[in-house]
Amino acid sequence: MESIWTRQRTASPARETLSRDQIVKATMELLDAEGLAGLSMRKLAARLDSGATSLYWHVQTKDDLIDLVIDQVYGEVDVPDAELAGWRGGALLLAHSLRAVILRHGWLPEVIYIRPSIGPNAVVMGSRGLALFTAAGFTGRDIDYAMNAVLSFVFGNVSPHATWQATVRRSGYSVEELNREILAEVAQLPAMDPMMHESVQRRRVVDMDQLLNESFSYGLDSLLDGLEKRLST
CATH class of the missing domain: 1.10.10.60 (Homeodomain-like)
Known part of the structure; x- marks a missing residue:
């Protein structure tokens, strides 16, 4: 290629x-x-x-x-020095910065895996990211695996959010209007499992953007907790 x-x-x-x-x-x-x-x-x-x-x-x-x-x-992604932010603080900033960039450029998930990311900005971002996980104490291939786990989580989590934003733009509705309409339809499904019903009710009282933001932070913190645990074993 x-x-x-x-x-x-x-x-x-x-x-x-x-x-x-x-x-x-x-x-x-x-x-x-x-x-x-x-x-x-x-x-x-x-x-x-x-x-x-x-x-x-x-x-x-x-x-x-x-x-x-x-x-x-990739030049828009902020990756701090581990000496300034600590490895976990740096990984958090990297992940949140990358997420914000993808949401600004919702087409990115469609192309990121079909073209080689070997330009100068991608190389700098990759090098700085690897330095964070090296500073954490990962060695050998685990450095690459840890960084790939974070990047994969970001792309996997944010791609539906980017799609949601595009759907809202095309619909002509506001985020709140479209969210209410979708959840109202789901709530009318026959014989809904009680646990699913409770989940729908929880979603009805939270703004969709807030829900997606909180879900991202929860998943990212859980992932970093797991990486920290691997370092301590």
Whole structure:
């Protein structure tokens, strides 16, 4: 799988005024507004008020655009030094920062596992993350496993939240209105198990965003508790 990061970059003509940074910015804006399905070289060229030829001096394919914006997203993730935050505090900040970034760019879960994350920002984020788990006392492959456990939890937990946000935007309802409508339908299901009924009632009195935020924090704290326990055994 060829990546823009491993391909030798071709110099653009002296008169070319379009920059890679401009292309990345416009691509991010298009993806944030229309999602992955709305991304095309034609639409991007129109947004930049530029011809397709100018784009091809910088990117050869749509995959090139995806590689660039994935790395741009990783540049938004905050990973503190373990000396300043401690390994657990650093892991918490990394996880919450990554979650916030994914929610800003809801298309990311669709592409993150189909393109190699080997751009400069991804490498820096990965290195800083590994340093956190090394500082915690993990060694060898356990360093990688611990970090992968946290990153996998974040993506697994936040992907439904990002989908929920997109659903709300498309519905024309507010979060509260859509949540009430869905739960009202669930509550009408015949012969609902009593435990399930109680769960639905609990959800009806909590804002959906609050519920998802609290669920994320609960799961993350539980995961880090487990990692700490492994260190002590």
